[in-house]
Amino acid sequence: MDLAIDLSNPAKALSLPHIRYQLIRLEDTVLYHLIERAQFPLNSPIYTPGALQIPNSTLSFSDWVLREQEKLQSQIRRFQSPDEYPFFPDAMQPLILPPLEYPKILWENDVNCAAKPQRAEKAAVEEAQENYGSAATADVNCLQSLSRRVHFGKFVAESKFQSSPETFVPLIKAGDTQGIDAAITDAKVEKKVLERLRLKAEMYGTDPGMDAEAPRKVNVDGVVAMYKDHVIPLTKVVEVDYLMQRLKGSEWE
């Protein structure tokens, strides 16, 4: 669906400042969607297959809604974009628009960890009663923005690889995933991400017309913990998985 702005320009797409800008902007998107989701109770039955009977499907209600969304969005080019990955690759439909020609930015790879962020998101939401459709619809936005954030790791990884193949090639050849993980980790940047996220969650989650002491529209600690415990680690999993496939067919193979 061409959500990825500027992915038509490979040099820009792989410049680290540009990637950072995108990731920072994506934090806003994630937060807006989480704040919207937090209006509704957790509604745990929507996540349990069989808890709600759905005609001709064994999926949970939440997964069914997500899958139907992906069916629709696949028709309008969402998953053509190199930063978009479906949770349900089997649900993809024919395009109704002519395909877009994206330049080759990433190395050939099959990394898709879109099934994983789901659990992470729930941490930021509180428990209670009924708004199944609303909750599941809000979940789609949350999950898709989190998935996009996590898969942006591919661009980060490609960018880091290109600027220092001498670091990565030996680690990749040795299958040293821990070494790769260490090489891509920047603890200072991670700390800054979490600080910025907290500040934004406070700001976007506060109604300026209300009492400053009013409860935030989203669980700020929950959001920060979700990034710390799930989003950042998953992004690194994507980066490592991507790099492990980076030499195949390359000059270093």
Place this chain on the structure above:
Amino acid sequence: MDLAIDLSNPAKALSLPHIRYQLIRLEDTVLYHLIERAQFPLNSPIYTPGALQIPNSTLSFSDWVLREQEKLQSQIRRFQSPDEYPFFPDAMQPLILPPLEYPKILWENDVNCAAKPQRAEKAAVEEAQENYGSAATADVNCLQSLSRRVHFGKFVAESKFQSSPETFVPLIKAGDTQGIDAAITDAKVEKKVLERLRLKAEMYGTDPGMDAEAPRKVNVDGVVAMYKDHVIPLTKVVEVDYLMQRLKGSEWE
């Protein structure tokens, strides 16, 4: 889709403070969605029927995406909720969940102005190139939240009617729509809405990590103008249309 929280409680649903709270919270939703939409260019071809060829449809691309969304959302009860109205009533599908029993809060009416906010929203977006799917998808969120805001006028109207039938019954009987419009208008509240909206657009549209002088993520003046010139007037159209049907079958007919 049961997006409407607390509509299961008629007394609460019609209390003016409660309605105000909902409308204020909806401003946030509208702003988040507009900020997301403003990431993408206007992409005017998506609004022009025929500009993009869509198999088996004469709709504009944007309308096609909206209609497909409504088809999906109609299955998960969105339009059962008394504050949700489809842009494409002909696209409604059978429910996959058991229907919800909402108590009767509004008087029987057929007011649906969901086709109108579309033009209003465009004012807040700038012109440019290509992200058709992304833009149309972001539009769905904008349009649906604006439509919900506008149709909330029914609750406002019912609440005002119940607290002062002696004001409204003669005006309605006389078909005095201008008189009704005057009776429901509170210029001070409208001014406050616009001020609060400006403050929020500034706050949610600013990244706290960036330079305070950096451009906002959304056109603040555009958002305020959209509410002033379109959202508020359209809400009043809904209120007046609703009230014009309020006596039918009632004790005042």
